[in-house]
Amino acid sequence: MSTNSRMSVAVHVLAWIAYDRRGTDKEVGTSERIATSVNTNAVVIRRTLGQLKTAGLVEGSRGRSGGWQLARDAATITLLDVYRAVGEGEIFALPSAPPDPECYVGYGIHDVLTKTYRDAQRALCEELEKVTVADVLHNALALYITRSGH
Template sequence: MKKDSRLSSMLHVLLHIAQSERPLTSAELAAYLQTDPAVVRRTLSGLRELGYVSSAKGHGGGWTLTCDLARVTLRDVYEAVGAPEVFALGHRSEAPRCLVEQAVNATLDDAFREAEALLVRRLGEVTLADLAADFGRRLAARGHRRIRHAH
């Protein structure tokens, strides 16, 4: 099963936008993710509707941040990209007649709910500013002073 990387991808893109001194085009952002610009535009459009980013067409246009990094959490972005399923695990049967399988499903449901709640709560504790600061520390540790870095 393919993993859903929308959250990771959008966090990656948002940090690139935050570090840039100019608007970044969908093509530039797509190159960072090794994907198609249409995928970037489609996903960022949801973030634009929530006021996190804006875009401008034409020469000098592109995507810019319109939010305060310290006020937007990873949970906000997770929800903005559609709150994808956290686990690929599931039940063998959703409506089993077997009492053993019913017991298994009930126990797994409880565990899945608890784990998902813990993850979503943790996402709500980390801001985009926290991510940007971590990137800054990593960049400084490599001796780089410029914002541009290798992928």
């Protein structure tokens, strides 16, 4: 499957912002700094942040000392929110060319598949809804502490 990594980038970005940096020299979350952690280009981060902003998950301010903040508490942002924010659509695609309507099977197959896919995707979304950005951040930090020896 040829999926994209926007979901992963978005969650990383949100977890990064959620991490409390008060008292450090990197207090302000800029696209440049976030890009360093994600290891990509700042424009990629800004594109993702634009989607998260449209979805009401983050707030950005321009100009000097601008940057990004969460619009809601990290514990209230689920991965389903993120999934929808980054515009992830259908997991399964129907062929671009419609099937032969004269064929007994072809006539209704697309409608049947559409319904089946919808059910499957609902199950996926319910699972994503169980996990919040705060969970992800917590688990990531736990790994940092237990594994890296810092």
